[in-house]
């Protein structure tokens with residue numbers, strides 16, 4: 001608990017509040033000194049159109065964290081409905097890359113970075129910057145290429161469970 005440092009806010013209160021905020025589920029893959037590996041990331045967002053930047057946050061305690069400083073490229077896969085098992089797989093602590101990719105359909109791109117099969121959309125990125133963000137690091141990437149898969153809908157993480165995208169509530173004014 002960070003109650004002593006932030007007396008007005010408990011870590012639980014923040015976690016609880018953030019459960020109301022849906023997150024698109026992605027797997028980010030790299031090929032660093034440990035070889036091909038990946039991590040489930042729910043903090044992926046667009047950052048800038050010109051230049052084309054995206055960002056996401058990686059826990060400093062995550063085993064893959066330091067490899068983001070080594071790998072000059074990474075690939076972000078937005079999961080489609082039916083792929084939530086991949087989110088669970090790549091969120092298991094302390095798996096080796098080999099264990100992560102066991103029975104998973106993927107191939108290596110020309111730089112040796114794993115490309116998962118059949119993602120809804122895949123963003124091929126070069127690392128642009130890594131900035132501190134509390135107990136996380138903010139990884140910023142330049143998008144080199146976007147590959148849209150077959151039509152479908154993303155997996156969304158909300159209230160600690162996986163969902164599809166719900167019904168439309170209104171047209172944009």
Ligand SMILES: Cc1cc2nc3c(=O)[nH]c(=O)nc-3n(C[C@H](O)[C@H](O)[C@H](O)COP(=O)(O)O)c2cc1C
Pocket residue numbers: 025039040041042043044056057058059060061062063064087088090091092093094095157
């Ligand atoms: C839906 C979902 C979203 C997640 N989003 C993030 C995230 O944005 N950043 C992060 O560092 N970890 C995130 N995690 C946790 C990591 O995927 C993973 O559980 C953690 O790094 C454990 O692996 P390790 O202990 O081997 O590092 C998320 C997990 C899930 C299930």
